[in-house]
Amino acid sequence: MKNLVILGAGTAGTMMANHLVSKLPKKEWTITIVDQYKTHYYQPGFLFLPFDIYTEKQVKKDGKKFIPRGVNYIQKKIDRILPEENKINLEDDILDYDVLIIATGSKTAPDEVEGMLGDNWYKSIFDFYTYEGALALRNKLREWEGGKLVIHITEMPIKCPVAPLEFAFLADSYFKKKGIRDKVEITYVTPLSGAFTKEKCSKSLGYLLKEKNINLEIDFAIEHVNNDNNKIIDYADKAIDFDLLVTVPTNMGDEVIERSGLGDDLNFVPTHHNTLQSLAHENIFVIGDATNVPASKAGSVAHFQAETLTDNILLYVEGKPLKEEFDGHANCFIETGDNKALLIDFNYEQEPVEGTFPFAGIGPLRLLKESVFNHWGKLAFRWIYWNMLLKGIPIPFVSRNMSLKGKNID
Structure with a gap:
């Protein structure tokens, strides 16, 4: 018997287990998945926890059931x-292993910035990129009475690049509902030269920041x-004051990757x-946040990757050429507050554009x-996510590769 091992039972690893269990010949292959954690988190839900939109039970389940x-x-x-x-030390x-799939994800590393931790x-x-952080922030926001709120990105890449912007928009809506929006100054701070990584989308999102009276600090x-004076300082000695700092720390791959020299x-x-x-x-494949591919680190991307990777695993074990098929496809809803959202669809080559x-x-x-x-x-x-994505069930009418149909492309 040959062994296929999946490292990580998060979104990408669990999807791959579900895809491959019915496709790899059972008489020839065993499939093993390894993860040290019992709980599976719906990470996109961490955005909603601080604003009491989701509860704890809605964003976590026993991972083994999937x-x-x-x-x-x-x-x-x-x-x-x-x-x-071709071994893994536990x-x-x-x-x-004969074939290895690395799906170890990424983690926040607040200790990478002096004074953050x-x-x-x-x-x-x-x-709010961790369960513990999102819960602690929820408890803080319930009692916070206003001041300077700074929403900050340390560096790219990060999981779900639009999530910090979504947080800013939801914060605006949240404080309006609490009747204290006039007591909160919101500033969005990014290392990028615009509100988002894609130029056309950045213009749309930048307009929304202005409309909602959210300050934008770029570059x-x-x-x-500075914990004593509540400031963040950049390399050019520019300082931004805060009363409440909501930061997205450096995102890094799992420490096992560093220990393995990979x-x-x-x-x-x-x-x-x-x-x-x-x-x-050649017998190692990588999926989801663990990769260095220049695509968004988001659940939808892992879903599209999983469909291509499943085909390539089957081709690889049969000794056939791999499909050079994954195009960086990402499909993301962007919460803009007040019960509204944007939708963007893009890939390596095509920026988000208007359309249907x-x-x-x-x-x-x-x-x-x-x-x-x-x-x-x-x-x-x-x-x-819970009922289709993790189980490897295709989402109807949404193809793994980006379709140009319905898009207003110049």
Whole structure:
């Protein structure tokens, strides 16, 4: 018997287990998935926790229930990968593999910035990219009476690049509902030269910031956090004051990648952009946030990657050429507050543009246009995640590769 091992039972790893269990020949292959954590989190829901839109129960479940029958599930810490030996050292065991899928995700690293993980962490400085941070921030916002709110991105890449902007828009809506918006000064601080990574989308989102009276500070490369005076300081000595700092720390790949010598400076694994095969080892494949591909680190992207990667795993074990198919497709709802949202659809080459989705001329969703319908789509995604995405069930009418139909392309 040959062994296929999946490292990580988050979004990408769980999807791959569900895709492959019915497709790899059972008489020839065993599938094993390894993860040290019991709980599976719906990470897009962390955005809604601070504003009491979602509850704890809505964003976490027992991870084992999503691992299909026929897949061996090992709940142990991964020490390191030994690619030259085709082995994985666990905390008290060794696994052999013939094919390895790395789906170890990414994590926040607030300690990468001097002073960020200091005395004010979870007091006046918070993140919402972790379950613990989102809950602590929820409790803070329930009692906060106003002041200078700074929403800050340390550096790119990050999980779901639009999430910090969504937080700013939802904060505006939240404080209006509480009747204290006039007591809150909101500033959005980014290392980018605009509100978002894509130029056309950045213009639309920048307009919304102005409309909602949210200040925008661009090209801010943070050097340290001054906990004594509540300031963030960049390398040009520019200082921004805050009473409440909601930051997105540096995002990095899992420490096991560093221990294994498989990653770049941020512990992301160098990966072929279109096949999702490791650039260094042909029997290792990488998916989701663990890759260094220049696509958004988001659940929808992992979903599209999983469909291509499944085909390529089957081709690889049969000794056939891989499909150079994954095009960086990303599909994201962007909450804009007041029960409205935008929808963007893009890939490596094509920026977000206006149009209709998923059907040309019909929609029913509008691209780069605020609507209540898009907001409903955002909220519906939680059900789709738990009941379709994780189980490897295709989303109707949404193809793995980006379609140009219905898009207003110059």
